[in-house]
Amino acid sequence: MSILINENILHIQQRIRQACESAGRNPNEVKLLMATKTVTPSRIVEAMKTGNTLIAENKIQELKEKYEALKPYPHTNHFIGHLQSNKINDLLRCEVQCLQSLDRITLAEKLQQKLEQKDKFLNVLIQVNTSGELSKFGVAPSQTLALVRAVSRLDRLCIKGLMTIGIFSSNVTQARPCFQLLKQLQGEVIKANIPGVSMDELSMGMSGDLEIAIAEGATIIRVGTAIFGSRQYPDSYYWNENKKID
Numbered sequence: 001m002s003i004l005i006n007e008n009i010l011h012i013q014q015r016i017r018q019a020c021e022s023a024g025r026n027p028n029e030v031k032l033l034m035a036t037k038t039v040t041p042s043r044i045v046e047a048m049k050t051g052n053t054l055i056a057e058n059k060i061q062e063l064k065e066k067y068e069a070l071k072p073y074p075h076t077n078h079f080i081g082h083l084q085s086n087k088i089n090d091l092l093r094c095e096v097q098c099l100q101s102l103d104r105i106t107l108a109e110k111l112q113q114k115l116e117q118k119d120k121f122l123n124v125l126i127q128v129n130t131s132g133e134l135s136k137f138g139v140a141p142s143q144t145l146a147l148v149r150a151v152s153r154l155d156r157l158c159i160k161g162l163m164t165i166g167i168f169s170s171n172v173t174q175a176r177p178c179f180q181l182l183k184q185l186q187g188e189v190i191k192a193n194i195p196g197v198s199m200d201e202l203s204m205g206m207s208g209d210l211e212i213a214i215a216e217g218a219t220i221i222r223v224g225t226a227i228f229g230s231r232q233y234p235d236s237y238y239w240n241e242n243k244k245i246d
């Protein structure tokens with residue numbers, strides 16, 4: 001099993017290098033994030049032995065379950081799933097360093113409050129719903145700049161960029177307009193020159209469409225299946241938790 005994980009990661013790294021070469025980009029600009037939903041701690045550790053130590057969960061429950069087992073291994077935790085505000089304490093306790101899925105001001109305000117209490121800071125990406133699909137979370141593209149402005153006033157949250165999930169389609173080229181839109185929004189935010197806001201990171205692209213995402217400017221690609229194999233549950237299980245907002 002671990003040999004397979006190793007080979008899969010080597011293959012992903014090769015795809016990243018090739019995509020960067022085609023796009024005229026430096027491969028060092030693209031970070032590989034391993035999406036570890038449904039993956040056991042022992043398999044995550046195997047994958048991290050390759051030197052890739054940026055990992056992310058979608059569900060707080062899984063984050064909590066794996067926290068102790070992964071603790072001895074140096075790694076960086078991001079969170080890429082929908083976050084309900086009553087789970088903020090768990091998120092902070094599990095030492096998540098970046099919340100990639102911040103998509104509403106009510107959640108941001110509750111985060112600010114908890115972070116103040118704990119005297120902590122948190123990196124965030126603003127998640128944008130670039131596909132317009134009802135089944136995906138994320139702020140509407142037209143509301144992105146306003147949300148960035150509002151979150152920028154909360155001093156415990158450090159905005160580092162934008163995140164999106166491209167359109168869900170067997171035809172991966174359909175994701176390209178989603179990625180182009182995220183890049184365009186990044187440009188608009190940069191132009192607005194909002195104090196304290198960094199737009200260095202564009203988190204977009206997954207197992208099936210990472211080449212397209214890299215061509216359109218991704219700095220973080222989030223890869224699950226291509227490293228760990230296919231999952232038992234459909235992605236809708238993770239992306240559309242009954243569309244429950246709080």
Ligand SMILES: *Cc1c(COP(=O)(O)O)cnc(C)c1O
Nearest residue numbers: 035058080206207222223224225
């Ligand atoms: C699962 C997941 C990924 C990785 O998807 P794969 O197709 O398995 O590579 C990326 N981003 C998010 C938000 C995910 O939930």
